[in-house]
Amino acid sequence: MYRKLSSELDIAIQKAVEQARDTNFFEASTTGRGVYPFINLFEKEGDLVLTAELPGIKKEELTLEVREDVLRLAGARKIEYSEDCSCHRLERKGLNFDRSIKLPFRIEGDKIQAEFKNGLLMLILPRAESDKPKQIVIN
Numbered sequence: 001m002y003r004k005l006s007s008e009l010d011i012a013i014q015k016a017v018e019q020a021r022d023t024n025f026f027e028a029s030t031t032g033r034g035v036y037p038f039i040n041l042f043e044k045e046g047d048l049v050l051t052a053e054l055p056g057i058k059k060e061e062l063t064l065e066v067r068e069d070v071l072r073l074a075g076a077r078k079i080e081y082s083e084d085c086s087c088h089r090l091e092r093k094g095l096n097f098d099r100s101i102k103l104p105f106r107i108e109g110d111k112i113q114a115e116f117k118n119g120l121l122m123l124i125l126p127r128a129e130s131d132k133p134k135q136i137v138i139n
Contacts, residue, residue, distance in 0.1 A: 036097045037073065037121075046132070048103060048125040055119040056092075062116070064123070066109045071125070074098040106131040 037052045054062070056077045063074040079094045081087060106128040113124040 035099060036095065037099065039073075039101065041101070041103075043104075047127055048105075048107070048123075050101075050121075050123040050125060052121040052123075053119065054116075054121055057119070059116045062121070064112075064114060066107050066112065066125070069103045069106050071101045071103055071107070071123075072098070073101065073121075 037054050039050055039052045041048060041050045043049075050071070052073060054075070054077075056079070057075055061075045061077070063072070065072040074097060076096045077094055079092055103125065108126045108128050111126045115122045
């Protein structure tokens with residue numbers, strides 16, 4: 001009886017964890033954890049560099065937009081299986097994402113460089129001339 005109860009409890013806990021994960025319960029943080037896609041954003045030589053992990057996503061399925069100091073990264077990952085297969089475990093899921101990232105300064109949108117290779121997106125986001133600090137000459 002103890003084994004049966006223990007097994008049922010294990011199943012109930014597993015279902016609760018999976019349900020919480022599916023409802024984004026763990027993603028309600030303001031630290032950036034649980035937000036997709038994962039990014040790194042850093043400044044190099046006065047411009048911003050953004051890298052994003054996007055495994056299983058095709059570049060044709062990505063949308064990149066910049067407006068003033070906000071970058072939008074949107075897309076979809078589709079996972080399809082043939083109808084004649086028998087799936088035993090499905091942990092990878094298709095997803096749609098749409099993430100807006102507030103940048104620390106305005107960007108020259110027509111000078112952005114983008115590269116997508118092996119599931120890694122790299123953007124070089126040049127700082128807008130109008131947003132660069134200006135040296136003040138004292139008379």
